[in-house]
Amino acid sequence: MSVEKVTISEKMATGVAHSKLILVGEHAVVHGQPAIAIPFPLIGVESIVERVIGNVYLDSSLYQGPMESAPKSLAGIVNTIKQTLKILKIPYRDLLIRIQSSIPPGKGLGSSASVAIAVVKSLFMYSDKEYTNEQLLQLANISETFAHGAPSGIDPLTITSPSPIWYKKEEPIDYIQPTGEFYFVVADSGRMADTKTAIDTVTSLLKLAPKKVYGKIERIGDITYQVREALEKSSKQLLGTLLNEAQKELEAIGVSDSSLNKLIHFARQEGALGAKLTGGGNGGCIIALARNEIHSMQLSEKLKQFGAQAVWPFVLKNE
Template identity: 25%
Template sequence: MNTTARTDAHASDLASRFEETFGAAPDGVWAAPGRVNLIGEHTDYNEGFVLPFAIDKRATTAIRPRGDSTIRLLSTAGAEGIVAADTAALVPGAVTGWAKYPLGVVWALQQRGIDVPGFDLLLHSDVPPGAGLSSSHAIECAVVTALNELTGAGLTAEEMVTLTQHAENAFVGAPTGIMDQSASLRGAGGHAVFLDCRDQTVQLVPFEAQDTGLVLLVIDTKVAHSHSDGGYASRRASCELGAAALGVKALRDVAVADLEAAGGRLDPVTFRRVRHIVTENDRVLQVVDTLRSQGPARIGPLLDASHASMRDDFEISCPELDLAVDTARSHGAIGARMTGGGFGGSAIALTPVGREQQVRDAVVRAFTQAGFTSPDIFTVTPAAGAERIR
């Protein structure tokens, strides 16, 4: 079955389940992908560069507007049943669980003066939660794409990016940047999304690893992380402190050549945080140039350097991520790094097809020997961004 046929079958199945649950057919089915960040971690809120891509795992929503102000939400994965809310009574910070993501989008639309009616929604997602693959943003991007159409709001992709960021920051309480939404809303099959987070400029960069005999493995360590926890917020605060001390608008404005002088003006911890951002921005630019000129097989050392920087300077790795990365490298991966906000989640390993099983087996074995929960390991490929699929 090809991708289009799978999509059609999946959309039809979700529409049928929606009708069984809510008693009427949905007005449509919309989907938005999770993302893998190839390189560029924590650079987005520093107005820097990132290189994510939308993946072939996504959140899918069937939606039908109602004639009142009631919102009813149900997830195929949820044990809590239908979550009900009222469009006139949404309060930032008051909603828990997965429902805060679609409700945050409704609230953010209202903040823009867009009238959102009540609606019924059924969600199905195969983006692993807590794995650093942006499962929450996939939900938000599917919902904003649907409501943008259903309300006739006419928002551009760039406007939907900033709107969902506002929902994350002000309603959910997570101080995230714009990378995840940009990949989910603006991704394209076979390409990574080279995003300048200062002005939202996007360039699509070819990244078809399989054409060069490579696969990108995702190793989900099963160590759940959350962007709304203190670790992420404290790293962002350190970056803002460093930028202020160096007299720049954002760390995007600090060059690698400036780091030596910066070391004398910052405390040791803040300097390490700054050094990660500055060198990571430079690595993103190098990866983009390398992909364009030489292809995926030459980016491995830059992935390795990125992980070392996150582990040592930004200090957002964990033993499970380090074990995944080190084991993958030593058993055939040409480059590996943690991906996502850190403190858990997933690692990626760019691996020759002929070494894929060897890497998989070695990582599982290493986790067992260390007494860690067995990881989930799967491949991802660059996929299309958010869209209506029925």
């Protein structure tokens, strides 16, 4: 019996979530330094829950079928769904969960966290219950732990935030109010990032050369403090310089690669004020700071021609 034939359309609920970007502080944030992350609404996830007679079914670009037969790569979202159903006291049956995402997975754009948050929202809507932000974060972090091993928690926090966030482990979240307009371009290298492996690489290096690597991590922390000041004072030239300095340190701790370095070098050649990787690294995306809106469009087109798999120009400003 096909899922479509037994769908009961009068019972349906939807949840949505946007993407996120790390502006600065990758990897250092796992080791106690601050990071700055930005909500990225150009791409996102929609989850639709419908009542269907039978099992709990998943319908996504990665898998279609009974949730119990889902591949191991989806263990994070499967466990998030199970825990959410348990909290909501929804029986583990008679559900179809459709997940539609425009966020490329494995590119450092918060795909796993966005999917988890959208699905959790849709299940709460389906049960006619309200969720707290704390519940969203706790349930999304189940998925994040499967995806990234020991995640900082910054992805779910940013995805549920309307503003750029200042995040530091075991400290209250702070929100950044940028002054002026900052035109960025995000470009996809076309190579899947592996955040978990990158985190493991840094951890291994810390054991081998703790003094040297901690120095790099502390330097990224110092840069992050300066980036906040640049955002709040509309210092575009300084911000660009700081992004370049952050990239230098990320390369030194082994989380950049040739696919990212080529795009970063090209963006700088084409007039970007600064450029660096964003997210876990070793594949994934870069973020470049353009001079202005016109330059961001020109830079986007040139990065496409150069070979970027996808490009997203966007503006960061205080709404």
